[in-house]
Amino acid sequence: MGNNTHETELDELKDIGLQIIANCGGLPLAIKVMGGVLSVRHVQRPDWMRVLNDFIPSCELPEVINHSVYLSYEDLAPCLKQCFLHYSLLPTNAVFYENDIVGMWISEGFIHGNSHDYWRDSEDLGSEYYRELILRNLIEPDARDEALVAHNGDMYGYLSSRKFYQLSLESKELESDMLVWSLVQEQTSLRTLVSIGQIKLKPGDSLMAFPSPRTLHIESTNAAVLVESLCQLKHLRYLSVAHTDVSSLPENINTMKFLQHINLQGCESFEKLPDSIIKLEQLRYLNLNDTGINVIPRGFCILTNLSKLYGFPAYMDGNWCSLEELWPLSRLKEIELKGLDNVAAGLFAESASLYQMRLSYLKLECSTRVGGGGLVIEGRSVFQDEENQRIEAVFDELHPPQRLSTLVIQGYFGLQLPVWMRTEDRLECLVVLTMEDLACCTQLPCCLSQLPYLEVLKIQRAPAISCVGPEFLGVSEHHDQTAIMFPRLHELVFSGMVKWEEWVWEKQLNAMPALEELLVDNCKLRSFPPGLAFRARALRRLVVTAAQNLNSLDSFASVVELDVYFSPTLTSIANLHQLQKLTIIFCPKLEKLIGVPAIRRLVLEDYDMETLPRYLQDVGNLSLLQLDCSLELLTSIAMGQPGPEWKKYSHVKHVEAYAHDGDNQREWYVLYTKDPYKFETNINQRSSKLAGN
Structure with missing residues (x-):
């Protein structure tokens, strides 16, 4: 109910709340759904009374549950009702992320952005709708990574006997279970088609049977034969052919003037976008991740409605760099740039003008120099100074806007991290920071500890770092002894730091009071610092994997769950008084397990x-x-x-x-x-x- 709710107000509602619970008959689902209804109401007695009066209990278990769900559904705004019903189409065992779901809602016309508020557009409204449905307990995205579980059923019998506006089909790998496309072609009234899994196609199969679909989502199958007829779908808004054999889009894709959402992720044989894609004026979402696309058409900059752009390749052609196409895309909120090691100089990176955008998410990626074992790839263990300096200059000019909340850096091989990561006011709104494959960095930046909103920090595969010293916690000559370092950090990951031996953190330094989860993997750390056990009093889960030189784990007073894997020198676990669950895998020298009364x-x-x-x-x-x-x-x-x-x-x-x-x-x-x-x-x-x- 929020921190502003007074205890007296809650007391006035207790009797009504208990009556609502009684009407739920002790059924967890009914209670959850009713809690969702109440959570979006005013914390006032008349509002709660209306909910109580509308909730008529039933003696039958299914009816009680159905009535509570129905009441929550009836309480929705009309646009939310449409979104909720559409969500039920998505099939079993498939992963649909928020971007996909909101994109489908927009393509169906359920969401209309606010033309008077430039930044509160359709994607923002869709995200609000999505979160409200979760808050009301009508959908549970955590059940399967933001996927809704829906039954497949005997679809072939239904397809041959009925006509549908919306279809969501899931088929297995067995040939006998494959979706027969000829049955789908009979559905001439389709507006939405979601198909996950293999499709049985034959020569002549196409998309021409569907005159007016808005949403087409085909995933994990061979669907290249259908691309030839794609431009017949003049009203299509949403197109996803993720993880298929599709290798091209029609050259005249510009005729699909309403297209807003294109997802090509995982189409590994896809190498070139059609030049006419720049004429899709309504395009808002483009995902090129895990494709073979390394160039983009010139004139990409006129796609000014783009909001989310993933897998954009940095590419040089003489004195022209593809990053120059980005600065006019002022509506971008999320962007992933790859191949940044191809950029010849910092001047070209500066032309992207990322700092002028209102980005909330940014990923900067180079081709990795770090192998699967965490070491620098053979033959690249020594970089030329000019190569290090060039990539440093490029990243220095890619400084993001101050409102950025999530930053991912992957494959960076400069000797030191970008200058804007060493200046605390440049990332003051950052919540999540992930750095992967830092081939040459020997030290972590000092300003991270000062970031007021940082909640998640992940350092993965940094083979040149041997010590995490006082600078990581912001200790300097002018350090304020009363300051709290990493005040909101609740998840910390150090993984693949194969030369890491020492972590310095003394007890007197106040840091990480909110840390709840710590993962340390594949390192040579000899011991955990005393400051961690003394100061991280909220730490509940500790995971230690492949710590080659670690001898003991001792005195973590708040840890409830401990996982220790493949640590050959570990001999003792002691004085973890709150520990309830312990997992030990291949720790052959462990001899002592003492001071764990709660296990x-x-x-x-x-x-x-x-x-x-x-x-x-x-x-x-x-x-x-x-x-x-x-x-x-x-x-x-x-x-x-x-x-x-x-x-x-x-x-x-x-x-x-x-x-x-x-x-x-x-x-x-x-x-x-x-x-x-x-x-x-x-x-x-x-x-x-x-x-x-």
């Missing part, structure tokens, strides 16, 4: 263990032990009370132990429950139960 779940995986670790006996309140081990050790565990491992696990409330077959599938098992006693294994004879002594 309830332990996951242990190691196929080289000859015996269960002794520290299991020291964990007294363990509710679940999940073990993946060798068949030899599992056989010993399966002996039960007479066996040598019994004392180590008999106190655990429930044990699940497994050994894998040659295909790494769990084939053999031991299942043990302490109370009431139950012991089951298939070691000697599958599904046989062994009587206890």
